[in-house]
Amino acid sequence: MSAIFAACATSQPAQLPPPPPSPPEVAVPRATPTPAVVGMASWYGPGFHGRKTSAGSYYNQEDLTAASIEFPLGSRVMVTNLDNGRSVEVTITDRGPFKKGRKIDLSHKAARVIGMLDQGTAHVRISLISKPRGTREVGAPLRxxxxxxxxxxxxxxxxxxxxxxxxxxxxxxxxxxxxxxxxxxxxxxxxxxxxxxxxxxxxxxxxxxxxxxxxx
Structure with missing residues (x-):
């Protein structure tokens, strides 16, 4: 009996298998924030109606378009009047504004939608929705x-x-x-x-x- 006990006392405990390696960390993609520009907006209409735009189309003051140098031509942007919360989606088809200190010139129709016709200007936020492939990023140097x-x-x-x-x-x-x-x-x-x-x-x-x- 003592021999059996001694044998049990000297036996080695079973070795547990090593823990599995930790799985590699997977980078969780983060949503890219929509580039936005905040500043003053104005509008342009009768004096430019029918003229050729920088994009090559003809300006129609009753289309939902705008002029800006902040975004590539052909970009779709959402313009929000920060004074009343009203928004409009427009396409950048021209270069402007024509007065310093302003970020965008809206068409007559777009200005009416966000309620800034009477005032002539408004404090707005301009958020990028989409832009043509291959064009510069918002905020990048001009090309x-x-x-x-x-x-x-x-x-x-x-x-x-x-x-x-x-x-x-x-x-x-x-x-x-x-x-x-x-x-x-x-x-x-x-x-x-x-x-x-x-x-x-x-x-x-x-x-x-x-x-x-x-x-x-």
């Missing part, structure tokens, strides 16, 4: 593109792109939806400085195309 033409027919834009692409490697077509229509813009760049864009516009003028420098 300059040379626009050689804007067409309602894609085939015409492709013909011009092919001609210019034989001489320049950065020719491309951007599509803009505005005024319930599609516009196909033949562009070169973007360029980091206006002087570089001007040099390209000057060089491409030999082909007879009315190049325009667009700030984005």
């Amino acid at each position: 300059y593109v040379v626009q050689a033409g804007s067409f309602s027919e894609q085939q015409n834009a492709e013909q011009l792109r092919s001609k210019l692409a034989a001489y320049y490697p950065d020719v491309h077509i951007d599509q803009l939806d505005a005024d319930h229509r599609h516009y196909y813009r033949v562009r070169m760049g973007a360029f980091a400085t206006r002087s570089a864009a001007e040099a390209r516009a000057s060089d491409s003028a030999r082909f007879g195309f009315p190049a325009v420098i667009i700030t984005e």
Whole structure:
């Protein structure tokens, strides 16, 4: 009996298996905050109605559009009047505002929707909803593109792109939806400085195309 007890006393306890390795930490994606700009808004109407915008479309003061340099052309933004809480969704189709210290110029209709026609200006928050692919981020340094033409027919834009692409490697077509229509813009760049864009516009003028420098 003592021999059995001694054998039990000297036996080694069973080894437990090592704990499994901890699973690797998985980064939980965080929602990207919607870029927003807060500042003064104004509106523009009769004096510009029917004129060509920077995007190549024709300005209609009764469309829900706006002019701003804070967002790329073609961006969809929500503009909220911070004085009364009323909001409107607009498309950036033009460059502006034309007075310093303001962040956006709304169309006549957009200004009416958020109740700022009588005052002429309002303190607003402008939140980005979407922007065209490949355009700069909100808050990034401005870029300059040379626009050689804007067409309602894609085939015409492709013909011009092919001609210019034989001489320049950065020719491309951007599509803009505005005024319930599609516009196909033949562009070169973007360029980091206006002087570089001007040099390209000057060089491409030999082909007879009315190049325009667009700030984005």
